[in-house]
Amino acid sequence: MAITMDENKRNKILEMTIEAFKKINKKRFYKSERGYQGRLLCALYFLMDEVNIFSEDTIIEQEYQKGTSSHGTTQRPDIIIHVPVEHSGARITENNYVVYALKKNTSDIDAQDDFNKLDDMFNRLNYELGIFVSINKYPKSFLHLYEGNNKNKLHEFSLKYEDNKLGILYRYFIDGSIEEQDYGYISI
Numbered sequence: 001m002a003i004t005m006d007e008n009k010r011n012k013i014l015e016m017t018i019e020a021f022k023k024i025n026k027k028r029f030y031k032s033e034r035g036y037q038g039r040l041l042c043a044l045y046f047l048m049d050e051v052n053i054f055s056e057d058t059i060i061e062q063e064y065q066k067g068t069s070s071h072g073t074t075q076r077p078d079i080i081i082h083v084p085v086e087h088s089g090a091r092i093t094e095n096n097y098v099v100y101a102l103k104k105n106t107s108d109i110d111a112q113d114d115f116n117k118l119d120d121m122f123n124r125l126n127y128e129l130g131i132f133v134s135i136n137k138y139p140k141s142f143l144h145l146y147e148g149n150n151k152n153k154l155h156e157f158s159l160k161y162e163d164n165k166l167g168i169l170y171r172y173f174i175d176g177s178i179e180e181q182d183y184g185y186i187s188i
Contacts, residue, residue: 005097005128009053013081013098014155014170016047017131021159021168025188030161033104036135037062037078040102044079054097057083075117078102080127092125099127104135111142119148127153134158138167143178151176164188 020043024030029039041062048054060081079102083095099121101114111134118130130153134142138160146154151173158169168183 016051020044022188057087096125096127098129100131102133115146122150132156139169143171
């Protein structure tokens with residue numbers, strides 16, 4: 001069963017993502033991108049069952065290697081939520097739900113590079129939602145640098161953990177304009 005990314009499902013995934021961020025409450029995980037990535041993967045894994053909008057064949061994977069012969073790209077997305085072709089029998093461009101790109105202490109150039117990679121995933125593999133996570137950069141945002149054609153699919157979270165509080169800035173496009181929700185620092 002493939003999900004169609006209507007507004008309700010998209011919102012549930014984004015809410016699940018925010019809840020996953022709140023579960024990462026140890027300073028150690030904010031010291032490296034890989035450490036954060038592993039912890040986020042674990043938090044998302046457990047929350048996926050609660051959200052219950054994916055088929056039972058849907059999995060979450062970390063740094064899934066895309067092969068050029070079948071995928072048309074060699075991207076190594078940080079985290080993906082999808083149904084692997086070998087389980088679904090569907091085309092490689094189907095059942096690709098969410099792709100996450102994480103960057104710790106990113107720069108404008110690195111953010112633009114990740115936006116280009118996310119665009120590649122949207123265009124070649126039809127991922128329905130892309131989430132760019134900037135670790136340790138709250139309240140800085142990079143979404144204004146995005147120049148691709150998939151604004152409706154791209155969402156950005158800027159995070160920073162300090163003194164048992166997590167700063168969260170969420171930005172996304174609506175009708176080509178950037179909208180923003182600044183959660184400020186919340187206790188976690």
